[in-house]
Amino acid sequence: MENMKAAIWAIGLWILSGSLYAQSTGSELSKQKQVTDSIRTRTLSPVTVKGARSTIVESLPNLHGTYLMGGKRSEVIRLADIDANVAEKNPRQVFARIPGVFVYDMDGTGNQINIATRGLDPHRSWENNIRQNGIITNSDMYGYPASHYSPPMESMERVEFVRGTASLQYGAQFGGMLNYVTKRADSTRKFGFETINSVGSYGLVSSYNAIGGRVGKWTYYAYYHRRHSDGYRKNSVSNTEAQFGTLHYQATKRLGLTAELGRSTYTYQIPGPLTDALFAQDSRQSTRSRNYFNPDIYIPSLKLEWQLADRTRLLWTTSAVLGERNSVQLDALATVPDTISRVTAQYRARQVDVDNFHSYTTELRLLHHYRLGKVESTLAGGIQLMSTDLHRRQLGVGTTASDFDLSLTSPFKRDLHFRTNNVAVFAENQFRLGQRLTISPGIRIENGKTEMRGTITYYDPLNLPTDISHHFALLGINGQYKLNDAVKVYGGWSQAYRPVVFKDIIPTSVYERIDKNLQDAYGYNAEIGVDAHWQGLHLNITVFDLLYRNRLGTLLLANADGSNYILRTSIGDSRSTGVEALIEGQLLRTEKVLFSGFTSTAFNNARYINGRVSAGTDNRTVTGNQVESAPRWTSRNGLTARYGTASVTLQYSYVAQTFSDVLNTAVASANGAVGPVPAYSLWDVNGTWRMGRQLTVRGSVNNLLNTQYFTKRPTFYPGPGVWSSDGRSAVLTVGVTI
Numbered sequence: 248m249e250n251m252k253a254a255i256w257a258i259g260l261w262i263l264s265g266s267l268y269a270q271s272t273g274s275e276l277s278k279q280k281q282v283t284d285s286i287r288t289r290t291l292s293p294v295t296v297k298g299a300r301s302t303i304v305e306s307l308p309n310l311h312g313t314y315l316m317g318g319k320r321s322e323v324i325r326l327a328d329i330d331a332n333v334a335e336k337n338p339r340q341v342f343a344r345i346p347g348v349f350v351y352d353m354d355g356t357g358n359q360i361n362i363a364t365r366g367l368d369p370h371r372s373w374e375n376n377i378r379q380n381g382i383i384t385n386s387d388m389y390g391y392p393a394s395h396y397s398p399p400m401e402s403m404e405r406v407e408f409v410r411g412t413a414s415l416q417y418g419a420q421f422g423g424m425l426n427y428v429t430k431r432a433d434s435t436r437k438f439g440f441e442t443i444n445s446v447g448s449y450g451l452v453s454s455y456n457a458i459g460g461r462v463g464k465w466t467y468y469a470y471y472h473r474r475h476s477d478g479y480r481k482n483s484v485s486n487t488e489a490q491f492g493t494l495h496y497q498a499t500k501r502l503g504l505t506a507e508l509g510r511s512t513y514t515y516q517i518p519g520p521l522t523d524a525l526f527a528q529d530s531r532q533s534t535r536s537r538n539y540f541n542p543d544i545y546i547p548s549l550k551l552e553w554q555l556a557d558r559t560r561l562l563w564t565t566s567a568v569l570g571e572r573n574s575v576q577l578d579a580l581a582t583v584p585d586t587i588s589r590v591t592a593q594y595r596a597r598q599v600d601v602d603n604f605h606s607y608t609t610e611l612r613l614l615h616h617y618r619l620g621k622v623e624s625t626l627a628g629g630i631q632l633m634s635t636d637l638h639r640r641q642l643g644v645g646t647t648a649s650d651f652d653l654s655l656t657s658p659f660k661r662d663l664h665f666r667t668n669n670v671a672v673f674a675e676n677q678f679r680l681g682q683r684l685t686i687s688p689g690i691r692i693e694n695g696k697t698e699m700r701g702t703i704t705y706y707d708p709l710n711l712p713t714d715i716s717h718h719f720a721l722l723g724i725n726g727q728y729k730l731n732d733a734v735k736v737y738g739g740w741s742q743a744y745r746p747v748v749f750k751d752i753i754p755t756s757v758y759e760r761i762d763k764n765l766q767d768a769y770g771y772n773a774e775i776g777v778d779a780h781w782q783g784l785h786l787n788i789t790v791f792d793l794l795y796r797n798r799l800g801t802l803l804l805a806n807a808d809g810s811n812y813i814l815r816t817s818i819g820d821s822r823s824t825g826v827e828a829l830i831e832g833q834l835l836r837t838e839k840v841l842f843s844g845f846t847s848t849a850f851n852n853a854r855y856i857n858g859r860v861s862a863g864t865d866n867r868t869v870t871g872n873q874v875e876s877a878p879r880w881t882s883r884n885g886l887t888a889r890y891g892t893a894s895v896t897l898q899y900s901y902v903a904q905t906f907s908d909v910l911n912t913a914v915a916s917a918n919g920a921v922g923p924v925p926a927y928s929l930w931d932v933n934g935t936w937r938m939g940r941q942l943t944v945r946g947s948v949n950n951l952l953n954t955q956y957f958t959k960r961p962t963f964y965p966g967p968g969v970w971s972s973d974g975r976s977a978v979l980t981v982g983v984t985i
Contacts, residue, residue: 467494
């Protein structure tokens with residue numbers, strides 16, 4: 248393991264130094280050419296173009312860096328083009344124009360984004376390949392692929408989202424790739440400064456400060472961010488910090504080197520779950536005052552971009568995810584009070600859990616244009632090496648104190664390592680068959696092994712060692728046909744898989760066993776759609792089909808002596824089919840005023856097509872049941888009025904009823920742990936006023952009608968029960984650029 252980690256970094260450093268040496272041999276010729284170019288240079292008078300965009304969403308181009316994106320559904324959202332609450336990175340506003348996005352509010356305002364599409368689990372967006380500037384940020388792809396890294400939305404220039412039919416090129420995730428692209432320095436200046444400051448309801452105070460510029464061949468950008476909020480609910484204080492720095496060296500016109508380091512951390516006071524009765528009584532109340540959650544994640548990376556030849560481009564990236572995830576809490580149902588004991592005159596001791604992440608990745612990508620007979624083609628391929636070690640320590644007995652304290656009074660009952668080494672080789676070729684048709688077949692081969700080792704005090708050591716092999720050859724094909732310059736039809740089919748993760752194979756009690764033959768979930772994504780742009784109108788409609796096999800759950804089985812035990816194993820398969828539709832465009836335009844609107848609506852029929860699970864004293868079939876947290880309808884609609892450089896957007900959101908458990912329990916339990924999640928509707932108002940290049944003012948009123956709602960009943964963290972989402976709040980943001 249250690250050797251592989253060292254090799255990953257060594258390979259990255261070797262390619263950087265070697266490429267610099269190779270390029271230096273032509274430096275004199277390059278200087279001569281620069282002199283010649285400068286003689287031909289002419290300075291033109293500046294031209295200022297003013298306008299207002301009525302359509303916001305773009306698709307990624309067919310060739311996007313070293314990725315082939317033709318034939319896949321993708322969306323690009325530029326934050327400067329939308330009216331949204333960026334201070335709290337409200338996901339239903341940021342992702343409003345991406346149809347079918349299910350938003351799970353769980354971790355305090357602005358701390359974490361939890362989203363999913365097409366009937367997948369939204370917990371920390373872990374069904375997605377999450378990236379920042381193309382760098383993987385998932386905490387541990389094979390142990391716990393949650394997204395604990397949480398940078399501020401003020402730092403983002405745009406968000407790129409591509410569905411799972413492109414997964415062969417970046418990973419094997421069902422949910423697709425979500426790439427956050429940070430702002431860059433103004434390369435025309437040696438020094439620039441930006442500050443964005445926000446205040447809002449419930450004690451919100453946020454400050455983002457960034458510097459950047461270009462000096463010769465060096466370009467730099469860095470920010471520091473802090474945010475404090477008392478929270479909508481009682482005992483839900485959060486404090487956030489984030490830092491980021493990037494340094495780019497343009498060695499020659501063909502060779503560029505980039506080093507980045509990002510960090511995010513926050514401490515969130517967890518207010519505890521509610522029962523349905525408590526939620527109806529007062530959705531802002533709390534059942535816990537001593538629970539805390541604290542992730543602290545670093546993302547270092549080195550990137551080399553090398554134009555080897557006019558038709559060949561290389562991208563080499565070496566990165567890591569390093570950090571920890573800590574929690575201290577009384578982990579109990581909402582019906583269990585956290586009170587001082589009459590006997591001890593103290594609170595109960597809390598549970599302490601600590602995860603340490605050590606994930607290393609190096610990826611070499613090559614893009615090559617070539618001609619096969621009369622057919623113009625582009626090949627994108629590469630290799631990815633990944634080495635991870637998730638050290639999980641759980642069920643430690645903490646103190647009886649009330650502050651954030653990870654001290655132990657008794658050692659951890661679980662002390663485990665989850666180590667994975669994996670190699671993936673991938674290739675996709677885009678054939679341009681004439682001016683209108685492109686076909687892109689692809690393959691991804693995954694080969695790796697995961698080993699779990701350690702101790703669980705209540706579990707037989709002979710049953711603990713668990714090895715899981717990952718051997719997949721995943722196939723896919725995508726294509727698109729341009730009917731004309733304004734309309735294209737696209738579609739594709741691609742296999743995907745999700746590895747068995749840490750929580751799937753850890754027995755929670757002595758009565759639970761793990762299936763030693765557990766297999767990774769696998770299946771496919773398929774879609775076909777039309778994307779059309781007419782003057783002032785954009786339409787993108789997709790029909791999709793997602794098959795997900797080997798969903799994990801529990802079965803009730805019997806021992807030879809007649810006693811029962813719980814087996815964690817594969818319980819069945821699910822399938823999601825539906826339609827995702829975005830329509831946006833102009834409604835009215837005059838000389839000074841522009842009215843535009845959008846509707847982003849998805850229908851999703853996510854059902855179990857077979858399976859059975861434990862239901863107390865027996866096993867029940869779940870065939871035909873609705874997949875958990877998969878609403879049949881999700882719709883977000885907006886109307887924007889623009890006057891000069893000012894704009895206001897009124898947004899309406901609707902999410903249909905979902906179920907919290909695979910059994911589709913229709914009546915909520917007394918403790919709130921299972922039951923339906925009612926449908927809800929929300930109104931938001933956001934405005935932006937750009938007073939020249941230097942000053943921007945944003946204002947938001949979220950949940951205008953103060954609707955009391957919740958989005959999910961989690962089965963694990965932060966605790967089973969009802970978790971209230973935020974009621975009405977207001978935020979004012981002022982940004983200054985110098």
